[in-house]
Amino acid sequence: MALTQRSQVKIWSIVAVVFLALMWLLGDVILPFVLGAAIAYLLDPLADWLEARGLSRATSVSIITLVSVMIFVLSILLVIPTLAQQTTRLFATVPTLFQDLQSFLTERFPTLAESDSTIRQSLSSLGNVISSKGAAFLEGVMGSVSSLFSVVMLLVVVPVVAFYLLLDWDNMVARVDELLPRDHAPVIRRLAGEIDRTLAGFIRGQGTVCLLLGIYYCIGLVLVGLDFGIVVGALAGLLTFIPYIGALVGGALAIGLALFQFWGEWTMIAIVAAIFFSGQFLEGNVLTPKLVGSSVGLHPVWLLLALSVFGSLFGFVGMLVAVPVAAAIGVIVRFAIEQYKHGRLYQGVAGRQPDTVDPEDQ
Secondary structure: OOOOHHHHHHHHHHHHHHHHHHHHHHHHHHHHHHHHHHHHHHHHHHHHHHHHOOOOHHHHHHHHHHHHHHHHHHHHHHHHHHHHHHHHHHHHHHHHHHHHHHHHHHHHOHHHHOOOOHHHHHHHHHHHHHHHHHHHHHHHHHHHHHHHOOHHHHHHHHHHHHHHHHHOHHHHHHHHHHOOOOOOHHHHHHHHHHHHHHHHHHHHHHHHHHHHHHHHHHHHHHHHOOOOHHHHHHHHHHHHHOOOHHHHHHHHHHHHHHHHHOOOOHHHHHHHHHHHHHHHHHHHHHHHHHHHOOOOOOOHHHHHHHHHHHHHHHHHHHHHHHHHHHHHHHHHHHHHHHHHHOOHHHHOOOOOOHHHOOHHHO
16 A cells, blocks of 8 residues: 555655755765765766767776876866965965055045045955955865865775766666656656756756866966966856856956056957957857757756855755755756646636536535
8 A cells, every 4th residue: 555645755854854964964974975976977978978889888987087087187287286376376466456456546536545544444454354364265275175185085985986886877777766666756757857957957068168168268368468367267167157157256357457467458458358258158159058058957046045055054065965956956846836736726616627626616
């Protein structure tokens, strides 16, 4: 005999509570496994593509792992040290930038030169606060990263977990499918497919867009000769997953730095601005239509809420699982709304067929 709806709700509620409790208790312990699972999920389509061209699953996964390790090592040796160095220099340069801004403003607005001017005091204090807090924040981040991602986790555990999960991904999906409740298996498969399409469109598609735009911004700003161009380009690319935010933040920061560095050279400033305008054009007309397509995405506000809530509750692990959980909740909510609109609570007596109206409703 099938379980009642109330019993099923209780069981799935307990499962959800246990899942959240494990995330909260284990935290850093499950971090390498969460990272490994995320990497395996991202690379599974590539492994399937290689399999479709005649390679075995083991050979496909081995090739992907070798290429990924080479890219990771090159990033560690070439990109990350430069990025960290420029970020540290940027925080150290902030007070000078604010002093230059203060001088620029006082030349055109003499009243700001008064010692008790609110704007002058605010600029001075803001520059010092950003410099001190920024350096402390960067040191804290690097310290936490080094404590969370030990050498063993980065170089051994995460790649090993990702390798074995990727190698056995299709079998794991099949086993999970066998464990689904038979009465609800079709609905669960449908919802899981929608969640997968949402994640594929957002994480794989939008992630690729972020990577390509970040590379484009970094190369463009470095060729122009803008100081801290790599930091600004990486930040703009990272924030591209929120529509328009990456271009606005990165563009404002890059143009602001260009105004100080190239003041009077309006052509250089215009080139910096053109880099971000052209990046937005490429994103909206080429990259996003090709890589993301018309798949159901995640609303920026919903995404930020999920990242904030899960990040504050479960730390870095929470931020990693925030996107898939947000996608799952979004799909379930849309399914619930669909069921609600087909139900009697929404349609009422007027929405039912005449021959199904009960005499009591008349």
